[in-house]
Amino acid sequence: MNFSGLIQDFGPLTIAGLTQGAIIALFALGYTLVYGVLRLINFAHSEVFLVGTYACLIVWGFFGLDQNSATPGMGAVIGYLLIGLVAAILISGVTALAVEVVAYRPLRRRNAPPLAFLITAIGASLFISEVVGVLTHRNQRGVPNLIRPTDVLVIGNMHITNLQILIIGLALVSMFALDQFINRSRLGRGIRAVAQNPDAAALMGVNKSRVIMLVFLVGGLMAGIAAVMYDLKIGVTRFDAGFILGIEAFTAAVLGGIGNLRGALLGGLLLGLVQVYAASLLGSEWLRAAAFIILVLILLFRPTGLLGESLGRARA
Amino acid sequence: MLLELRDITLLYGRIQALHGISLNVAEGEIVALIGANGAGKSTTMRAISGLRPIAQGSIHFDGEEITKMRADLRVVRGVSQSPEGRGVFPGMTVRENLEMGAYTRRNRSEINEDMERAFTLFPRLKEREKQVGGTLSGGEQQMLAVGRALMSRPKLLLLDEPSMGLAPMLIQQIFDIIVEINQQGTTVLLVEQNAQQALSRAHRAYVLETGRIVKQGTGQELLHDPAVKDAYLGVA
Numbered sequence: 388m389n390f391s392g393l394i395q396d397f398g399p400l401t402i403a404g405l406t407q408g409a410i411i412a413l414f415a416l417g418y419t420l421v422y423g424v425l426r427l428i429n430f431a432h433s434e435v436f437l438v439g440t441y442a443c444l445i446v447w448g449f450f451g452l453d454q455n456s457a458t459p460g461m462g463a464v465i466g467y468l469l470i471g472l473v474a475a476i477l478i479s480g481v482t483a484l485a486v487e488v489v490a491y492r493p494l495r496r497r498n499a500p501p502l503a504f505l506i507t508a509i510g511a512s513l514f515i516s517e518v519v520g521v522l523t524h525r526n527q528r529g530v531p532n533l534i535r536p537t538d539v540l541v542i543g544n545m546h547i548t549n550l551q552i553l554i555i556g557l558a559l560v561s562m563f564a565l566d567q568f569i570n571r572s573r574l575g576r577g578i579r580a581v582a583q584n585p586d587a588a589a590l591m592g593v594n595k596s597r598v599i600m601l602v603f604l605v606g607g608l609m610a611g612i613a614a615v616m617y618d619l620k621i622g623v624t625r626f627d628a629g630f631i632l633g634i635e636a637f638t639a640a641v642l643g644g645i646g647n648l649r650g651a652l653l654g655g656l657l658l659g660l661v662q663v664y665a666a667s668l669l670g671s672e673w674l675r676a677a678a679f680i681i682l683v684l685i686l687l688f689r690p691t692g693l694l695g696e697s698l699g700r701a702r703a
Numbered sequence: 704m705l706l707e708l709r710d711i712t713l714l715y716g717r718i719q720a721l722h723g724i725s726l727n728v729a730e731g732e733i734v735a736l737i738g739a740n741g742a743g744k745s746t747t748m749r750a751i752s753g754l755r756p757i758a759q760g761s762i763h764f765d766g767e768e769i770t771k772m773r774a775d776l777r778v779v780r781g782v783s784q785s786p787e788g789r790g791v792f793p794g795m796t797v798r799e800n801l802e803m804g805a806y807t808r809r810n811r812s813e814i815n816e817d818m819e820r821a822f823t824l825f826p827r828l829k830e831r832e833k834q835v836g837g838t839l840s841g842g843e844q845q846m847l848a849v850g851r852a853l854m855s856r857p858k859l860l861l862l863d864e865p866s867m868g869l870a871p872m873l874i875q876q877i878f879d880i881i882v883e884i885n886q887q888g889t890t891v892l893l894v895e896q897n898a899q900q901a902l903s904r905a906h907r908a909y910v911l912e913t914g915r916i917v918k919q920g921t922g923q924e925l926l927h928d929p930a931v932k933d934a935y936l937g938v939a
Contacts, residue, residue, distance in 0.1 A: 573806070580792055580803050586754055587790030592778035592807035592855065697794060 393667045398545030400663045406551045406620065408659020409558035413613035414636035415643070415651040416565065417483070417606025423582045423646035423698030424602050426501075430508040431490070433633025434515035435483045435607050439614025440624035441519065442478035443471030447531050454529025454622075464533050468615070471533075476611035483607030484600060486511050492596075512633075520626035527625040530618045554616045561612050562652050565605065569648060569698075578602060582646070582698040631675070638682050644692030653693055657681075704763070705730045705890050706751065706859055711760030713743075713750055720746045722914040723760070728859065733881065733891045735901040735922065737935055738911035744894040745787045747911070748863050751892070752784040753777045765858060779807050783857030785848040787864060787894075793837030797828050800836050800847055804854025814854070821850035824880055841868040845877065853884065860884065862893040866900060878904050898935040902926040910935070 393400070417432040447453075447467060459467065490511045494503055536548040569575040580588035581598045589595060617632070618624055639658045643650025658678050665677030685693065706728040713721040721743050728734045736744045749755040751762060753774030761770045769777055783804075792800050801821055805814045822829040825846040831839060839847060845865060852860055865881065866874040878900050885891050895901035902908055902922040910918040910931060918931065925931045 573802075576795070576799060576803060577806060579795065580806075583792045583794050584790055587786060587792065588803075589754060589774040590752055590778065590784045590786060590790065591803045591851075592775045593803075594773070594775045 389668055389670075393664060396544070396667060398543055400667055401660065402545060402547055402551055404660035404663035405656055406554050406659070407662060408639075408656035409555045410613050410616050410620065410655075411632070411636050411639045411658055412652045412655025413558050413561060413609045413616070414632060415640040415655050416562075416609045416648060417603075418637050418640040419643075419645050419648060419651045420578075420602040420606045420698070422640070423696070424578060424599060425491075427491070427504050428508060428637065429486070429491075429603075429606075430505075430633070430637075431486045431511035431515060432483070432606065432610065433629035433636075434512050434519075435479050435486070435629075436610040436614050436617075436633065436636075437516060437519060437624075437626070437629035438482045439475035439479035439611040440618050440628055441523075441528070442611070443475040443615050443618060444528055444530060444624065446470055446474040447533075452531035452533075454531060456531050458532045458535050467531075467533055471618075472612060472615050475614045476608045479611030479614060480604050480607035482515070483603040483610070486515075487600060487603040492599075512629075516626055516629065523626055525626055527623045530622050530624070534619055550619060554620060557612060557616060561609060562648075565609065566648060568605075574601060579698060635675075635678060638678060642682055642685060642692055644694040644696050646696035646698045647692065647694045648698065650692055650694035650697070657693075704728065705765055706892065707763040708747075708751070709761045709763075711747075711750060711757045711762065713746055713755060713757045715746075720914055721750065721757075724911075724914070724916055725760075726909050726916060726919075728890060728892050730858075730890055731885075731888075732907060733885050733893070733905045735898075735905035735908040736892070736894045736911055737896075737898040737901055737908060737925075737931075739934075740896075741913075742911040743914040744911055745863055746914075748784060748787070748861050748892075748894055752782055752786075752861055754786075775807075778855055778857075781855075781858035782861065783852045783855045783859070784861035785852040785863060785865065789844045789848040791836035791839065791844045791847050791851075794835055796833050796835055797831045797839070797847060798833065800851050801828075801854050804851035807855055813856075817854055817856065821853060824853075824883070825850050842870065842873050845869060849877070849880070853889070858890060860889050860891045862891060864894055864896060866895060866897045874900060898931070899926075899937075902931075 414436055417435060418428065421427055421429045490507050491504065494507060534550050536550045538546040539549050539552065540547040569578060577593045577598050578601060580591060580593055581595055585595060635658060639654035640651050642658060643654025661681050662674045662678055666674040704727045708724055708726050710723045710725050711721055712719060712723055724747055736747060738744050750757050753772060761768060764780060764782060792803060801818055808814055827843055828846055828850055831843060836847065849865060865877050869877060874897060881891060882904055893901060902925050905922040908922050908925050909916050
């Protein structure tokens with residue numbers, strides 16, 4: 388146990404954990420949104436994220452950018468980032484919609500039991516991942532150096548980079564926008580209505596199919612943003628990039644209270660922090676195990692997660 | 704006829720819940736469905752609002768066949784239901800619940816007008832405006848469900864047990880309000896355990912037994928029918 392290391396590096400570790408946590412949190416939203424409305428764990432969400440990590444790379448490739456390109460000027464970087472975000476958001480959103488329409492909707496029409504949805508979810512996840520694997524010959528793909536991490540803020544031994552600020556900032560802005568959409572807009576109210584009482588929502592004139600498509604789409608958009616940030620942070624992606632991170636995002640959603648948007652944020656940030664603290668304390672090989680030990684401990688005391696379920700609070 | 708059910712049957716799995724129900728509601732009427740628990744009253748309501756598909760028969764509303772129409776589209780046509788168990792959204796405030804009632808409408812000033820009307824009909828809801836539905840008392844939830852059903856400006860208002868769980872004084876009040884709503888131009892079809900109140904307020908009524916209509920007539924006729932008195936009015 389390396390306590391002195393943890394204490395000494397507490398500041399830098401915290402920033403690293405929050406950065407990782409921000410990506411996990413955005414990723415987790417897709418699980419929590421779909422669960423809130425359908426009581427379904429959409430395991431294919433990890434591949435919705437995966438295609439996003441490739442979408443921006445492919446688009447950047449059109450502009451001749453690859454892992455060996457020199458970092459462009461500031462203006463160009465902002466342009467490329469926006470284009471990459473739009474591409475990832477679009478492709479992830481469309482993939483999420485396709486999974487709903489192709490895989491889940493036919494089951495719903497036939498009133499299939501929950502197990503059928505579960506195995507379909509796993510099947511859809513494997514299918515997309517394998518298709519990406521075949522198309523990329525299972526090679527990893529490097530990310531252009533759009534942002535060279537440089538310290539922009541130094542507090543004691545805490546060096547905060549431009550990339551960390553971008554990731555945390557973008558995640559918070561996206562979460563805030565989503566929160567406003569769900570809680571203030573008419574469509575957001577429709578989503579909450581279906582989550583809380585699907586029959587009563589239909590009696591209000593809410594088209595359930597449309598709400599379901601909307602939550603898949605919105606979850607996909609958020610995963611697309613997470614995918615671009617992941618690319619920039621990690622520097623490579625691969626056909627199985629969604630798998631482990633997907634499990635972590637799912638864990639974060641459960642940790643915060645599945646079905647609860649703010650819970651996903653809290654769970655994601657907490658998970659990111661726990662991982663880096665544990666890695667520092669016990670060695671990096673414990674990074675993944677620590678997250679699950681925390682999950683089990685928290686669920687022992689709060690079975691519905693830290694914040695409980697709110698999207699479909701006390702569903703009738 | 705505003706609403707016409709022709710010979711509808713409905714199945715819950717293998718159990719047949721409705722055995723050929725035919726009934727109609729004319730514009731401007733209050734029509735009551737009375738009967739014992741399990742007679743099929745709520746099931747009939749669910750068939751009309753579209754929450755449950757029917758096996759046979761047809762449903763016509765306002766000159767159009769709606770037999771297979773989705774529930775949310777029936778709301779757009781002018782059918783609105785306050786469901787059994789009230790169906791209040793527990794995590795939304797009273798105001799948000801009422802907003803949900805106006806989900807299919809866009810005209811903001813009209814929606815605000817109707818919101819004020821709901822608050823005038825049910826002053827209690829105004830006091831609870833910012834409270835979430837799950838924390839309301841049973842009576843308040845009932846008022847909210849009825850107020851919310853009005854928010855779509857329906858042609859036909861379906862009320863499933865509006866007096867359920869209410870104190871006797873409130874029962875009088877809610878029926879007064881139903882009559883008032885009707886006099887303002889909304890047609891009402893209601894299901895009631897409280898047959899006394901329902902029959903004395905309704906223009907016409909149907910009596911259901913085990914998924915069949917066994918009797919119909921004006922409210923007054925049924926109120927004085929010996930068999931109805933015996934079975935549903937609890938008169939010794």
